[in-house]
Each structure stands twice: as structure tokens, then as C-alpha cells.
Amino acid sequence: MIDAALWPYLLVILAGFLPTEVWRSVAVIFARRLDEDSEALIFVRGVATALLAAVVARLVLIPPGELEAVPLFVRVGAVVAGFLVYLGARRSVFLGILFGEIVIVAGAWYFG
């Protein structure tokens, strides 16, 4: 049996590194034949984006660690506020993130 202390390292390699690196490597090999606008790639890109969006939603709705203590409406409010500032500030990623952070930290301080 594998030593329990080594398990997280093995998990990183087996479940994290290999399934990620395989896509990078395959992309290198097939880059020459790839058509960026082929329908299959558009579909795959859509699935990947929706999946990342699900990661976002999950982290906001079912949060880990310290975030659990912050009420749901503050978490959702912080994401919405950050996104609106991003749009309003001529699509400034920095300002959007900064504002969302201010809301969540203030909320965590007030309710914590």
C-alpha cells in the first residue's frame, strides 16, 4: 500500500499533472493541423468555458474554509459588484477584482 503521507503528492501527479499536461502536449503535436474555427473546437471551447464557470459558481455557492462564515448574499453580491465595476471601468480586470475584494473583505469583517 502507498504511504498515506505520500498520497497527496501522487494525487497531484496522477489526477492533476497528467490530465492537464496531456492536453498541452497533444496541442503541440497537432497545432499544425488545427483549424481554430472548426466546429469541434468551438464545441470543446464552449464545454471548457462552461465548466470553468461552474467552478466559479461552486466556489461562491459552496465555499471552502473561511468563506463559509460570510453570508451567501455577500458572496454573490461581491461577485456581481466586481463584475459590474469591471464592465463600468472600461473592462479593467484590475479594478473589477479590487472592488469585488473590497466588498468581500468588508462583508467578512462585518459578519465574521
Added chain:
Amino acid sequence: MPVGRKRLSSIRPVPESSPAPQPDSEPPATPSTWFWRGAFAGVTSVQGLVLFASMVGFGGLCRDIGFPLGAAMLSTLLVWALPAQVLVVGGYAAGSATAVIALAVGLSSIRMFPMTAAIMPYLRGRGAGLGTQLLAAHFVAVTAWIEGMRRLPAMAPEARVPFFFGIGTFLILSATFATLIGFLLAGMLPRSLAAGLLFLTPLSFLIQLAHNARDLVDRLSLAFGLLLAPFFAAYGGRLDLLWTGLAGGAAAWAVHRFLKKRKEKGGA
């Protein structure tokens, strides 16, 4: 152009001022100069700053979950994709089967495929063998990719590979360092700041995804993913992320097909 002679005078690695993507107004440039310019571009990048803070948050998350420090840093070095790293650590915390985590990671990292494919044309000129290309591809993740796609096309072909290695190496090492910092600080920070760091991951992902969205499919799948996620989280069992991705992506693609067909019919 007097390239070779310049070499002696340009030993100093980091240029004092590197006005962003203006290449060869003065042709200096040994590969090592470009490497250091790439590293410097990493230092001054806003995306890089967010990445650093996000990785501090990731380090804190690992501490909270009980994931060991060494494995957390290893995951930044080797996986080098924050969503995948969060999936691994989250799966570890939830006690998911390894195959299930690997499947979820593999699906979320499909994203690396079109990203890598899009940037490789800039990274395979001039003596970059397959090994070099595979190594360069390892640096592909949202941050390095955004900076690379912005800067590489304007650069001289021989500068691109060393520049990308420079920025990639800097980002990956600083992110690994950030993971360490986050892990060590997790216990000491005020609770509100710790919550703020953890929150950086979903917040910056959302805004960067929206920022990178190129077309209708990107925007729709982002919106569908956000809307469907609560439903599948409640009823989708352990594969909820996967179902959300497939359903949201398929719906976005279907809308795209429908509009395209209608346009073709209207045009004919």
C-alpha cells in the same frame, strides 16, 4: 544589422526601462536578454499580480483543507492551472475517487488544448525542437497565455521563444512562492483577509473569463455554466462540474449553430 557586437554590452540582464511591446528599435538581444525581458514583463504584469494573489489564496485553501505544503507547491509547479489545482485539492477534501478527480481535471484542462494550439505558431520557429516546444507549452495557463498572445506577435521571431520562457519561468516560480506564502500566512491573517484571498480565485476567474471571451459561444457558455451550476450541484451528484460543462457548452454551441444556419439561409 550589427547584432553580434552588441552582445558584450548587454550582459546586464534586466533592462532599466522596458517600454512594453515595442521590439527592436535598438536591436540588442541575445536569447538571454530576451529571457530577462520576458521575466521583467512578468514582474510588471497586472495579470501576474492577480495570479500571485490568487496563488496566495490557493496556498491558504490547501492549509484549510489539510493538503500538505509540499504537495500544494508541487501542484503549482507541475499542474500550473489554478482550476485544475482547485479540483484536485477539493476532490482530496471531498474524498473523491482518483479517477473521478482526474476526469474532472482532464475536462477542465481541455481548455489548454485550444490555448496551446493558438500560441504555438509563435513558439516553433528557429531551432525550437519538439522538446523545447513541449516545455514552452507547459507554461501555457491563463496568465502567461494572455501576456504571450498580447506581446509575441509584435516581436522579432528569434525573440519569442526566450521571451516566453522568461515570462513563463518568472510566473511559475513566483506563483510557487505565493503558494508557500499563502500556506504559511493562512493561520495568521485576520479572518476577513483570509476570506478575501480565497475569494480571489472565483472572482478573478469570472472576470478573466469574461475578459477573454472572444465570441458568442464564449459568452453564452460562461452564462449557461453559471446558471446551470447550482442545479447540477444540487442534483448532479459527484460529476456535477462535468454535467454543467457539457450541458452549458452544448447549449451555447447549439445557439451558435442555429444562428449560423439561419444566417446562411438568409444569405442564400
